[in-house]
Amino acid sequence: MKAGRIKQWAAGLTALALPVLAFAQQHAGDPTSPHPWQLNMRRGVTQISHNAYDAHMIALWICVGIGILVFGAMAIAMFKFRKSRGAVPDVDFTHSTKLEVLWTVIPIVLLVAMAFPATHKLINNYDVRNSEMTVKVTGYQWMWKYDYLGEGVSMTSRLKREDDDLRQSGRVPTLEADPHYLLQVDNELVVPIDTKIRFVITADDVIHAWWVPSLGWKQDAIPGLINEAWARIEQPGIYRGQCAELCGKDHAFMPIVVRALPKAEYQQWLAAQKAQPAAAPAPASPAGVNPTAPAANAEPATAAAPNSDATTAPVAG
Numbered sequence: 001m002k003a004g005r006i007k008q009w010a011a012g013l014t015a016l017a018l019p020v021l022a023f024a025q026q027h028a029g030d031p032t033s034p035h036p037w038q039l040n041m042r043r044g045v046t047q048i049s050h051n052a053y054d055a056h057m058i059a060l061w062i063c064v065g066i067g068i069l070v071f072g073a074m075a076i077a078m079f080k081f082r083k084s085r086g087a088v089p090d091v092d093f094t095h096s097t098k099l100e101v102l103w104t105v106i107p108i109v110l111l112v113a114m115a116f117p118a119t120h121k122l123i124n125n126y127d128v129r130n131s132e133m134t135v136k137v138t139g140y141q142w143m144w145k146y147d148y149l150g151e152g153v154s155m156t157s158r159l160k161r162e163d164d165d166l167r168q169s170g171r172v173p174t175l176e177a178d179p180h181y182l183l184q185v186d187n188e189l190v191v192p193i194d195t196k197i198r199f200v201i202t203a204d205d206v207i208h209a210w211w212v213p214s215l216g217w218k219q220d221a222i223p224g225l226i227n228e229a230w231a232r233i234e235q236p237g238i239y240r241g242q243c244a245e246l247c248g249k250d251h252a253f254m255p256i257v258v259r260a261l262p263k264a265e266y267q268q269w270l271a272a273q274k275a276q277p278a279a280a281p282a283p284a285s286p287a288g289v290n291p292t293a294p295a296a297n298a299e300p301a302t303a304a305a306p307n308s309d310a311t312t313a314p315v316a317g
Protein backbone atom coordinates (compact mmCIF):
# COMPACT_ATOMS: atom_id res chain seq x y z
CA MET A 1 0.00 0.00 0.00
CA LYS A 2 2.73 2.39 1.07
CA ALA A 3 4.97 1.50 -1.89
CA GLY A 4 2.10 2.11 -4.28
CA ARG A 5 1.55 5.59 -2.88
CA ILE A 6 5.24 6.44 -3.21
CA LYS A 7 5.08 5.34 -6.83
CA GLN A 8 2.05 7.56 -7.41
CA TRP A 9 3.85 10.54 -5.92
CA ALA A 10 6.95 9.83 -7.99
CA ALA A 11 4.87 9.65 -11.18
CA GLY A 12 3.11 12.91 -10.30
CA LEU A 13 6.36 14.73 -9.58
CA THR A 14 7.89 13.42 -12.81
CA ALA A 15 4.91 14.76 -14.77
CA LEU A 16 5.33 18.13 -13.05
CA ALA A 17 9.02 18.17 -13.97
CA LEU A 18 8.36 17.90 -17.73
CA PRO A 19 8.30 21.69 -18.30
CA VAL A 20 11.72 21.87 -16.67
CA LEU A 21 12.94 19.36 -19.24
CA ALA A 22 11.47 21.52 -21.98
CA PHE A 23 13.30 24.49 -20.53
CA ALA A 24 16.55 22.57 -20.40
CA GLN A 25 16.12 21.73 -24.07
CA GLN A 26 15.90 25.37 -25.05
CA HIS A 27 19.60 25.59 -25.48
CA ALA A 28 20.26 22.05 -26.57
CA GLY A 29 20.79 21.07 -30.16
CA ASP A 30 19.97 22.91 -33.31
CA PRO A 31 17.32 25.60 -32.84
CA THR A 32 16.22 25.36 -36.47
CA SER A 33 15.38 21.71 -36.93
CA PRO A 34 13.74 19.04 -34.79
CA HIS A 35 15.65 16.30 -33.03
CA PRO A 36 14.59 13.03 -31.38
CA TRP A 37 12.79 13.49 -28.04
CA GLN A 38 12.43 17.19 -28.56
CA LEU A 39 9.65 18.42 -26.27
CA ASN A 40 9.71 22.13 -26.77
CA MET A 41 9.06 24.31 -29.81
CA ARG A 42 12.02 25.28 -31.91
CA ARG A 43 13.04 28.92 -31.88
CA GLY A 44 13.23 29.23 -35.64
CA VAL A 45 15.09 31.74 -37.77
CA THR A 46 12.74 34.71 -38.15
CA GLN A 47 11.49 37.42 -35.81
CA ILE A 48 7.98 35.98 -36.17
CA SER A 49 9.14 32.57 -34.99
CA HIS A 50 10.99 34.14 -32.04
CA ASN A 51 7.79 36.03 -31.15
CA ALA A 52 5.81 32.81 -31.22
CA TYR A 53 8.44 31.08 -29.12
CA ASP A 54 8.53 33.88 -26.53
CA ALA A 55 4.74 34.03 -26.27
CA HIS A 56 4.68 30.26 -25.86
CA MET A 57 7.33 30.32 -23.12
CA ILE A 58 5.54 33.07 -21.17
CA ALA A 59 2.28 31.11 -21.32
CA LEU A 60 4.11 27.90 -20.42
CA TRP A 61 5.68 29.40 -17.28
CA ILE A 62 2.39 30.96 -16.19
CA CYS A 63 0.81 27.51 -16.60
CA VAL A 64 3.64 25.93 -14.61
CA GLY A 65 3.04 28.46 -11.80
CA ILE A 66 -0.70 27.80 -11.81
CA GLY A 67 -0.08 24.05 -11.92
CA ILE A 68 2.23 24.15 -8.90
CA LEU A 69 -0.25 26.30 -6.91
CA VAL A 70 -3.33 24.23 -7.74
CA PHE A 71 -1.80 20.77 -7.45
CA GLY A 72 0.19 21.87 -4.39
CA ALA A 73 -2.98 23.06 -2.65
CA MET A 74 -4.75 19.84 -3.60
CA ALA A 75 -1.87 17.73 -2.29
CA ILE A 76 -1.75 19.60 1.01
CA ALA A 77 -5.53 19.37 1.41
CA MET A 78 -5.56 15.64 0.69
CA PHE A 79 -2.58 14.87 2.89
CA LYS A 80 -3.24 17.11 5.89
CA PHE A 81 -7.00 16.80 6.07
CA ARG A 82 -7.44 13.12 5.37
CA LYS A 83 -10.04 10.96 7.08
CA SER A 84 -7.50 8.72 8.81
CA ARG A 85 -6.22 11.76 10.67
CA GLY A 86 -9.71 12.42 11.94
CA ALA A 87 -10.48 15.40 9.72
CA VAL A 88 -14.11 16.51 9.97
CA PRO A 89 -15.71 18.23 6.93
CA ASP A 90 -17.05 21.73 7.45
CA VAL A 91 -20.70 21.21 6.53
CA ASP A 92 -21.74 24.83 7.18
CA PHE A 93 -19.41 26.35 4.58
CA THR A 94 -21.22 27.70 1.49
CA HIS A 95 -18.99 30.26 -0.16
CA SER A 96 -16.44 32.98 0.34
CA THR A 97 -17.07 36.21 -1.56
CA LYS A 98 -13.48 37.31 -1.07
CA LEU A 99 -12.09 34.11 -2.59
CA GLU A 100 -14.51 34.19 -5.50
CA VAL A 101 -13.56 37.75 -6.39
CA LEU A 102 -9.90 36.81 -6.10
CA TRP A 103 -10.04 33.76 -8.35
CA THR A 104 -12.00 35.68 -10.93
CA VAL A 105 -9.79 38.75 -10.96
CA ILE A 106 -6.44 36.92 -11.05
CA PRO A 107 -7.19 34.94 -14.27
CA ILE A 108 -8.55 38.09 -15.93
CA VAL A 109 -5.35 39.97 -15.11
CA LEU A 110 -3.26 37.03 -16.38
CA LEU A 111 -5.22 36.76 -19.64
CA VAL A 112 -5.05 40.49 -20.34
CA ALA A 113 -1.33 40.49 -19.53
CA MET A 114 -0.80 37.72 -22.08
CA ALA A 115 -3.21 39.13 -24.68
CA PHE A 116 -1.47 42.50 -25.04
CA PRO A 117 1.95 41.30 -26.24
CA ALA A 118 0.33 38.45 -28.20
CA THR A 119 -1.93 40.85 -30.14
CA HIS A 120 0.97 43.16 -30.85
CA LYS A 121 2.99 40.26 -32.25
CA LEU A 122 0.04 38.94 -34.25
CA ILE A 123 -0.50 42.31 -35.96
CA ASN A 124 3.19 42.36 -36.85
CA ASN A 125 2.81 38.90 -38.46
CA TYR A 126 0.46 40.33 -41.07
CA ASP A 127 2.32 43.54 -41.81
CA VAL A 128 3.83 42.85 -45.24
CA ARG A 129 4.61 46.51 -45.99
CA ASN A 130 8.11 47.43 -47.14
CA SER A 131 8.81 43.96 -48.49
CA GLU A 132 11.89 43.79 -50.66
CA MET A 133 10.76 40.91 -52.84
CA THR A 134 7.70 38.75 -53.45
CA VAL A 135 7.42 35.04 -54.02
CA LYS A 136 4.11 33.63 -55.21
CA VAL A 137 3.45 30.16 -53.83
CA THR A 138 0.83 28.01 -55.54
CA GLY A 139 -0.27 24.65 -54.20
CA TYR A 140 -1.13 21.84 -56.58
CA GLN A 141 -2.04 18.21 -56.08
CA TRP A 142 0.76 17.39 -55.19
CA MET A 143 3.54 19.89 -55.56
CA TRP A 144 4.36 23.55 -55.12
CA LYS A 145 5.01 26.20 -57.72
CA TYR A 146 7.15 29.21 -56.93
CA ASP A 147 7.10 32.43 -58.96
CA TYR A 148 9.65 35.12 -58.19
CA LEU A 149 7.40 38.04 -59.05
CA GLY A 150 9.00 40.69 -61.21
CA GLU A 151 12.03 38.49 -61.92
CA GLY A 152 10.55 36.18 -64.52
CA VAL A 153 11.79 33.14 -62.61
CA SER A 154 9.46 30.24 -61.86
CA MET A 155 9.85 26.65 -60.80
CA THR A 156 7.90 23.72 -59.53
CA SER A 157 9.00 21.82 -56.49
CA ARG A 158 8.00 18.26 -55.86
CA LEU A 159 9.07 15.30 -53.75
CA LYS A 160 12.56 14.11 -54.59
CA ARG A 161 12.49 11.18 -56.98
CA GLU A 162 14.60 8.93 -54.70
CA ASP A 163 12.21 9.44 -51.79
CA ASP A 164 9.24 8.72 -54.00
CA ASP A 165 10.86 5.49 -55.18
CA LEU A 166 11.80 4.51 -51.63
CA ARG A 167 8.28 4.99 -50.28
CA GLN A 168 6.87 2.73 -52.95
CA SER A 169 9.62 0.12 -52.70
CA GLY A 170 8.46 -1.42 -49.44
CA ARG A 171 11.91 -0.86 -47.96
CA VAL A 172 11.86 0.67 -44.48
CA PRO A 173 13.79 3.95 -44.35
CA THR A 174 16.07 4.62 -41.39
CA LEU A 175 17.08 7.88 -39.77
CA GLU A 176 20.74 7.11 -40.46
CA ALA A 177 20.40 6.26 -44.14
CA ASP A 178 17.59 8.66 -45.01
CA PRO A 179 17.73 11.53 -42.50
CA HIS A 180 15.43 13.73 -44.57
CA TYR A 181 13.10 11.08 -45.90
CA LEU A 182 10.01 12.71 -47.47
CA LEU A 183 11.43 16.15 -46.67
CA GLN A 184 13.47 16.57 -49.86
CA VAL A 185 12.46 18.13 -53.16
CA ASP A 186 13.80 18.40 -56.69
CA ASN A 187 13.81 22.22 -56.80
CA GLU A 188 14.31 24.09 -53.54
CA LEU A 189 12.90 27.53 -52.93
CA VAL A 190 16.05 29.64 -52.88
CA VAL A 191 15.79 32.96 -51.02
CA PRO A 192 18.19 35.54 -49.61
CA ILE A 193 18.73 36.12 -45.89
CA ASP A 194 18.25 39.54 -44.21
CA THR A 195 15.58 40.41 -46.74
CA LYS A 196 11.90 41.03 -46.06
CA ILE A 197 10.26 38.52 -48.36
CA ARG A 198 6.54 38.73 -48.99
CA PHE A 199 4.85 35.46 -49.80
CA VAL A 200 1.55 35.51 -51.65
CA ILE A 201 0.00 32.12 -51.31
CA THR A 202 -2.76 30.48 -53.29
CA ALA A 203 -3.74 27.11 -54.76
CA ASP A 204 -4.91 25.82 -58.11
CA ASP A 205 -7.09 22.86 -57.19
CA VAL A 206 -7.90 22.19 -53.54
CA ILE A 207 -6.90 23.84 -50.26
CA HIS A 208 -3.28 23.30 -49.25
CA ALA A 209 -1.22 25.05 -46.58
CA TRP A 210 2.36 26.21 -46.85
CA TRP A 211 4.20 25.52 -43.62
CA VAL A 212 7.88 25.82 -42.74
CA PRO A 213 8.14 25.65 -38.93
CA SER A 214 11.46 27.51 -38.75
CA LEU A 215 9.84 30.55 -40.38
CA GLY A 216 7.28 30.64 -37.60
CA TRP A 217 4.02 30.57 -39.54
CA LYS A 218 1.66 28.45 -41.57
CA GLN A 219 -0.57 29.89 -44.27
CA ASP A 220 -3.52 28.36 -46.08
CA ALA A 221 -3.28 28.13 -49.88
CA ILE A 222 -6.85 28.50 -51.10
CA PRO A 223 -7.99 28.43 -54.74
CA GLY A 224 -9.31 31.83 -55.82
CA LEU A 225 -7.87 33.58 -52.79
CA ILE A 226 -4.51 35.20 -52.12
CA ASN A 227 -3.12 34.94 -48.59
CA GLU A 228 -0.07 36.87 -47.48
CA ALA A 229 2.76 36.25 -45.10
CA TRP A 230 6.33 37.42 -44.76
CA ALA A 231 9.70 36.30 -43.50
CA ARG A 232 13.08 37.83 -42.90
CA ILE A 233 15.40 34.87 -42.48
CA GLU A 234 18.28 35.53 -40.13
CA GLN A 235 20.76 32.82 -41.04
CA PRO A 236 21.66 30.79 -44.11
CA GLY A 237 20.48 27.22 -44.04
CA ILE A 238 17.99 24.68 -45.25
CA TYR A 239 14.56 24.86 -43.70
CA ARG A 240 12.09 22.09 -44.29
CA GLY A 241 8.35 21.98 -44.12
CA GLN A 242 5.26 20.29 -45.43
CA CYS A 243 1.79 20.85 -46.76
CA ALA A 244 -0.33 21.31 -43.64
CA GLU A 245 -3.82 20.91 -45.02
CA LEU A 246 -5.17 17.49 -45.92
CA CYS A 247 -5.35 17.86 -49.70
CA GLY A 248 -5.80 14.39 -51.09
CA LYS A 249 -4.04 11.06 -51.32
CA ASP A 250 -0.53 12.45 -51.71
CA HIS A 251 -0.87 15.15 -49.06
CA ALA A 252 2.00 13.59 -47.14
CA PHE A 253 4.28 13.74 -50.19
CA MET A 254 4.51 17.43 -51.05
CA PRO A 255 7.33 18.68 -48.83
CA ILE A 256 8.80 22.17 -48.82
CA VAL A 257 12.50 22.99 -48.76
CA VAL A 258 13.67 26.57 -48.36
CA ARG A 259 17.34 27.24 -48.97
CA ALA A 260 18.39 30.60 -47.53
CA LEU A 261 21.56 32.02 -49.03
CA PRO A 262 23.65 35.09 -48.29
CA LYS A 263 22.47 37.98 -50.46
CA ALA A 264 25.37 37.87 -52.93
CA GLU A 265 25.01 34.14 -53.51
CA TYR A 266 21.29 34.56 -53.98
CA GLN A 267 21.92 37.20 -56.65
CA GLN A 268 24.29 34.80 -58.42
CA TRP A 269 21.68 32.08 -58.27
CA LEU A 270 19.00 34.44 -59.60
CA ALA A 271 21.25 35.54 -62.46
CA ALA A 272 21.93 31.92 -63.34
CA GLN A 273 18.21 31.21 -63.37
CA LYS A 274 17.53 34.15 -65.67
CA ALA A 275 20.29 33.00 -67.99
CA GLN A 276 18.55 29.66 -68.44
CA PRO A 277 16.78 29.16 -71.76
CA ALA A 278 13.13 29.81 -71.03
CA ALA A 279 11.98 26.33 -70.18
CA ALA A 280 8.23 26.34 -69.99
CA PRO A 281 7.56 26.31 -66.25
CA ALA A 282 4.37 24.34 -66.57
CA PRO A 283 3.59 22.45 -63.39
CA ALA A 284 3.09 19.29 -65.38
CA SER A 285 6.72 19.17 -66.49
CA PRO A 286 8.97 19.98 -63.54
CA ALA A 287 11.81 18.11 -65.14
CA GLY A 288 12.28 21.03 -67.51
CA VAL A 289 13.00 23.46 -64.72
CA ASN A 290 16.77 23.50 -64.44
CA PRO A 291 17.61 21.40 -61.41
CA THR A 292 21.33 21.90 -61.90
CA ALA A 293 21.77 25.62 -61.40
CA PRO A 294 20.27 25.98 -57.91
CA ALA A 295 22.15 23.00 -56.63
CA ALA A 296 25.49 24.17 -57.97
CA ASN A 297 25.17 27.67 -56.60
CA ALA A 298 23.66 26.60 -53.34
CA GLU A 299 26.64 24.46 -52.45
CA PRO A 300 28.57 27.19 -50.52
CA ALA A 301 25.60 27.88 -48.25
CA THR A 302 25.42 24.22 -47.45
CA ALA A 303 28.80 24.38 -45.84
CA ALA A 304 27.86 27.43 -43.79
CA ALA A 305 24.43 26.19 -42.85
CA PRO A 306 23.97 24.90 -39.32
CA ASN A 307 21.54 22.19 -40.32
CA SER A 308 22.98 21.56 -43.68
CA ASP A 309 22.97 18.28 -45.44
CA ALA A 310 25.33 17.89 -48.31
CA THR A 311 23.26 15.04 -49.66
CA THR A 312 20.41 17.32 -50.63
CA ALA A 313 22.32 19.76 -52.78
CA PRO A 314 23.52 17.79 -55.77
CA VAL A 315 20.15 16.68 -57.04
CA ALA A 316 21.20 17.20 -60.61
CA GLY A 317 20.13 14.45 -62.95
Ligand SMILES: [Cu+2]
Binding pocket: 139, 140, 207, 208, 209, 243, 244, 245, 246, 247, 251, 254
Ligand atom coordinates in the same frame (compact mmCIF):
# COMPACT_ATOMS: atom_id res chain seq x y z
CU1 LIG B 1 -1.31 19.91 -50.11
